[in-house]
Amino acid sequence: MPQNIAFMPGKRHITILLFLTIANIHALCAQQVLTLRDAIQTAISNYGTIKAKSSYADASKAGVVQARRDYLPNLNLAAQQDYGTINGQNGPLYGFGGLGVASSGLPLPDQNWNAAFGALYLTNINWDFFAFGRAKERIKTAEAVAARDSKDWQQEIFQHEVKVAAAYLNLLAAQKLTLSYRKNLNRADTFRRIVVTRVLNGLNPGVDSSQASAEVSGARVALTRALDFEQTAANQLAQLMGVPAQPFALDTVFVSRLPAILNDTAALDDHPVLQWYRSRIALSDEQVKYYRTQAYPVFSLVGVLQTRGSGFEATYAQDQTAFTHDYWEGVKPARTNYLAGIGITWNFTQPWRIAQQVRSQKAVSKGLQAEYDLADQQLRAQLQLSETRIKNALDNYHEVPVQVKAASDAYLQKSVLYKNGLTNLVDVTQALYALVRAETDRDIAYSNVWQALLLKASATGVFSLFEREL
Known part of the structure; x- marks a missing residue:
């Protein structure tokens, strides 16, 4: 008859297991922490749109040099x-399309x-x-094109910095939520074992074990959702950085302290997005001046x-x-x-044609001005919203520790009472829900303060408001 043989690890196997455990710990410790500054620098260097607009700006600068040389x-x-x-003969000749040749000599009879x-x-x-300033206006137009493309490149860098910072904070919050839900699963599983033991000893009804098992299953589902959210956030950050999707070890400074300064202000006139809109208007105005010079001899x-x-x-x-x-x-x-x-x-009919071109370009300038006014209005509204969000995020930040402590104490109390047969499983479950909600609010509260500061930096156009707090 076959016999069951139990495997008893010897000293050699124990040594190997210890070695592998230590190696895994060293591998985890050796994983390089990705700071926000490194993430931003990597994104600026790798992201395709930024590289494309940098090339467009370089092309426009070369166009300025070309416009200056065209005057030579x-x-x-x-x-x-x-x-x-x-051979030749008397008669008229016109070289259509430049096809005339200089082969004609004196006319001969044969x-x-x-x-x-x-x-x-x-x-x-x-x-x-x-030409009444045509060359000078052409050079100014080329310079306006170069200024517009340069401002476009700069505002793209600024907006991408904000996007990377937001994705970084989202991933960090997702990682903290995953950790909280993993702790919740361990807590639910530990409590399930206690319930099963009491049921087997006849101290509680059998339905309690089923309910405890259901809570463990729900905790696993919640953890899976948190992992899915974390993986999605990591993928978004990788895309913005222009690197392959991978797990990231992030800097936890954002969940260990608050920003030191939250009430700095800056002038919106220096916002990179508004500067880009103004450069578009300036280019259109220069094109109007250039078109006018084409009406002159x-x-x-x-x-x-x-x-x-x-x-x-x-x-x-x-x-x-x-x-x-x-x-x-x-x-x-x-x-x-x-x-x-x-x-x-001088083409005498040219002024009539140029007049409509100038009129058309003036209408373009008017439209660009309307877009600038809209962008300015939106940024000012965003700035006001950021101030409100900072205040609300700080209020929640100060309330969260009270909420977590109260929920933790309540869960501990209900657990002890249940172990002593003084309460039912429903009360324990409700206390567990309250604790999970409090821990989730805590994880989000830290991130929300930094997200509110990032919103303010985005509205003011001064990313250093956020970056100098790192």
Whole structure:
């Protein structure tokens, strides 16, 4: 018959178990604590939107340099060496699309195929030196674009700092709630064993053990929900940091003390979001000024220096044999001309078109101003709300210790009374519910004070109000 053989651990097995336990403890202790500052720096370095807007800001800065260089005169250098005929005839010619060629020579009575080398060396300079401030306004518009993109990048960093801080606080609160619900499960399970013992000894009715088991099951469900909430909060923080989802060991400073200063103020005019809205308005206003300059004429300077070479000799009109196939004779410079001039160009119908473009851009500026006013109104309302939340969070913070102590004392009292057969399980269960609720309020109260301060920092646009308390 098979026999049941009990496993009795020897000294070697006990040594291995102790070693593994110590190794696990060291691994947990060695897990690096993620501070809020580190989380924010990692997020700023990794988050895709911030990197994208940084690149847009760099591109706009390059656009300013380009706008300044566009004012420089155009300087063209050209050289060509060709081989072909110069048959020609009298008649009009227009080079549509730049397809005209300079192959025409004197008109001859018959076609011939005399060909020689020729060359053209050209230097051309063209400078729109005065256009009623058009170049200057174009540079200012490019600078306004760069300022807008820079402000957009800065406000994105600010808003992301607030998001990361909020996600960090949410995860820390979730971890504290998980710890409380785990303690509650242990407490419920311990009490269940006491109830089962009393039922087996006939001191309490059997239904008490069933009810105690139900409470343990409910505590497990509550713990599972807390773990799910914690994992969701950790995933959100990982996304904002731009790192793979993972468990985080957080700094517990936020649940060990209150912020030292909660009544600092700051001017809303310096808020990064409002600065970004103002930069959009400034850009639109600069575009209006730039569009207006396009209605005015342009004064230009032009200069041309041209040198030509040809294998056809000066007597070719009288003697069609006076040419050479020699390459060097055809391409060497033989005649030089120059030209200098000043001109004005003005499209008389342009002002009518520009007037509507200016009108359209003014309407855009008006719309951007309305968006700025709305953002300013919302931030001022948020600032007032943050002051109220700070006061309420502090009130709850001071009340929570009283609530926890009273609930803990009540649970201890009901437990002792039940053990001595002086009360029923319903009273103990109600005391347990009150204790769980008090511990949950305690865990949330600490976080709410910091969340209220974060809301104030978000409203004022000064993240240092929150960061310097770390």
